[in-house]
Amino acid sequence: MSELRKDPLLDRWVIIAPERDRPPQATYGAAPAAPEQPAPCPFCPGNEHLTPDEIASVRRQGGPWDLRVFPHREPALRVEGELEPRAHGLLEQLRGLGAHEVVVETPTHRSGWADLGVEQVVAILELWQARQRDLYQDGRLEHVMIYKLHDPSGRVGGWRGAVHHSHSHVIGLPITPKELQGRIERSLTHLRRTRRCLVCDLLEQALRERERIVAADEHAVVLAPWASRFPFELRLAPRRHQHAFVDASRPEIASVARLLVDACSRLRVALDDPPFDLTLHSAPNPHPHRPHPFSGKDVPLAWHWHMDLVPRILPYDGSTDATGLHVNPTPPELAAAHLRGLA
Ligand SMILES: [Zn+2]
Ligand SMILES: [Zn+2]
Numbered sequence: 001m002s003e004l005r006k007d008p009l010l011d012r013w014v015i016i017a018p019e020r021d022r023p024p025q026a027t028y029g030a031a032p033a034a035p036e037q038p039a040p041c042p043f044c045p046g047n048e049h050l051t052p053d054e055i056a057s058v059r060r061q062g063g064p065w066d067l068r069v070f071p072h073r074e075p076a077l078r079v080e081g082e083l084e085p086r087a088h089g090l091l092e093q094l095r096g097l098g099a100h101e102v103v104v105e106t107p108t109h110r111s112g113w114a115d116l117g118v119e120q121v122v123a124i125l126e127l128w129q130a131r132q133r134d135l136y137q138d139g140r141l142e143h144v145m146i147y148k149l150h151d152p153s154g155r156v157g158g159w160r161g162a163v164h165h166s167h168s169h170v171i172g173l174p175i176t177p178k179e180l181q182g183r184i185e186r187s188l189t190h191l192r193r194t195r196r197c198l199v200c201d202l203l204e205q206a207l208r209e210r211e212r213i214v215a216a217d218e219h220a221v222v223l224a225p226w227a228s229r230f231p232f233e234l235r236l237a238p239r240r241h242q243h244a245f246v247d248a249s250r251p252e253i254a255s256v257a258r259l260l261v262d263a264c265s266r267l268r269v270a271l272d273d274p275p276f277d278l279t280l281h282s283a284p285n286p287h288p289h290r291p292h293p294f295s296g297k298d299v300p301l302a303w304h305w306h307m308d309l310v311p312r313i314l315p316y317d318g319s320t321d322a323t324g325l326h327v328n329p330t331p332p333e334l335a336a337a338h339l340r341g342l343a
Contacts, residue, residue, distance in 0.1 A: 002076055002096030004175060012178045015096060017076045043104045043165035055101060056130065058123050066120065067127055068104045069170070075100030076171070083140065083174055099135055099172035103127060105148075106166050112150055112273065114264040116166070121257035124168070129246045129253070131170045132282065136246075139289035141172040143180065146280040150264075152273050168278075176284050176294050183281060184294050184303055191302035199304030200241050202226075212332050214339045215262055219255035222263050224332035224339075230310050231330035232271060232339070234263055237306035245282035245305045260309075266339045267311060274311040281306055 002017035042050035045064040051073065058067040077098030086093045105124050106116055113121055132144045148168035176184075190198035206212050206223045214222045214234060222236045236259060238252050248256065260278075267274060282305040284294045320326050 002078070004094040004096060006092040008090045008092075010178075013094075013175045015076050017096065041109055041163065041165050043163055043167060044109050045107045051102075056127065058127060060123070064107060066107065067123055069101050069127060069131060072100040072102050072169070077173070079138075079172075094174055097140060097174050099138075099141065099144075099170070101131060101170040103131070103168045103170060104165065105168060109165050110152065111166050112152055112264060112268070113166070113261055114268050114273075116261070118254070118257050118261050121261055122254055125248075125253050125257055128168070128170065128280070129248070133246050135170070135172040136285045136287070138172065139285065139287055140174060141285055142288050142290070142292060142294075143173045143176045143284040144282075145169075145171045145173060145177065145180075146282075147171075148278045149275070150278070151275040153275075176292065180281055180284070181294065184284075184299065187302040187304070188296075188298055191298060197241050197302060197304050199237055199306060203237055203239065212336045214266070214336050215259055217255050217259065219252045220259050222259050224336040226332065228328055228330075228332040228335070229326035231313060231328060232267060232274075232311045232335045233328075233332070234267075234309040235306055236260065236263070236309065237304060241304055243283040243300040243303040243305060244286070245280055248305075256307075260307075263309060263339075266342050267309075269342050270338055271311060271313060274313050276309055276311045278307060278309050281308065 002015055004013050004015055006013050040047050040050070048054075048068075051068075052070045054068055054070050056069045057065045060066050075098075077096045077100050079097070079099050081095055081097055083097050084095045103124065105113075106120060108115075116124075128146050132146070135141055135144045146168060148166075150166070151164065187198045190196065190201070194201070203221055203223075206226075207216070207221065212224045212226065214224060216222065219240070220236060220238050222234055225233060225235050236256060238248060238256070240252070242248065267276065283299060283303050284292070286295060286300075288295050317327075
């Protein structure tokens with residue numbers, strides 16, 4: 001059974017999940033195989049028996065399926081039970097309560113979003129909305145985090161990238177992650193100071209200055225953040241102020257899908273299909289059982305959902321991990337100009 005522990009010095013929760021310390025072949029139940037006989041892909045059609053039962057699926061064309069979602073076979077968190085908060089002196093602890101789901105994004109093995117086409121990415125984003133809506137009915141969950149790792153050639157390595165079939169993770173958490181907390185706190189400070197939304201103001205300035213814009217249409221914008229931590233780091237945000245991803249309309253989702261497929265295609269040409277992380281930063285649960293600073297009435301005014309797309313092209317740097325100080329050799333203005341210039 002996993003648990004959450006809070007570091008009082010860092011003010012950061014960590015999931016301690018001992019059962020996930022397994023070789024990659026065991027993660028989804030596929031049999032360990034000799035190198036010359038690779039294990040079957042558990043996400044390919046025909047291998048559904050290798051995954052837990054579906055929570056939901058999308059079937060558009062009468063084929064096996066277009067999208068599937070099921071619980072992670074070895075979840076970092078589980079839905080059963082209660083949080084049982086405890087403390088030993090300064091050290092806080094919660095039971096590992098939550099949800100961990102896997103979305104298989106296509107029946108076709110080894111396809112990135114650049115290949116999937118806009119219609120399929122619309123279906124993925126709508127399924128993300130449906131899962132977030134559903135999980136937010138559980139007031140024990142404070143935040144539903146959604147992310148994907150695109151790792152076409154296994155360059156990022158490790159067990160996290162072990163299944164090279166396009167998929168994403170939906171994780172319902174009993175806490176709000178530190179990174180999101182910080183972004184919301186800074187947005188609330190900006191609101192108190194100016195009565196305006198920080199992301200709306202950042203979008204407005206970027207659109208006025210133009211040089212960090214990669215692509216934009218009537219509903220959404222993709223830009224290189226002013227202080228990009230990594231080369232070719234991108235941020236996508238809707239133009240209309242909205243705090244919750246689940247509130248994005250059908251035309252807005254279509255626009256986000258178009259811009260994401262476009263960004264993935266540009267990165268593929270510019271950087272030879274790099275591995276990247278895509279993370280959705282949306283509002284926490286508006287109706288949690290335990291009220292918290294991120295469910296206040298000002299949050300819908302202050303917060304503006306967005307996604308970060310971070311190519312993993314620099315080698316791991318321990319000093320960045322230790323200090324939180326990033327050194328980025330590629331100015332975001334150059335990255336944006338290069339991506340804009342690609343056909
Ligand atoms: Zn596959
Ligand atoms: Zn806004």
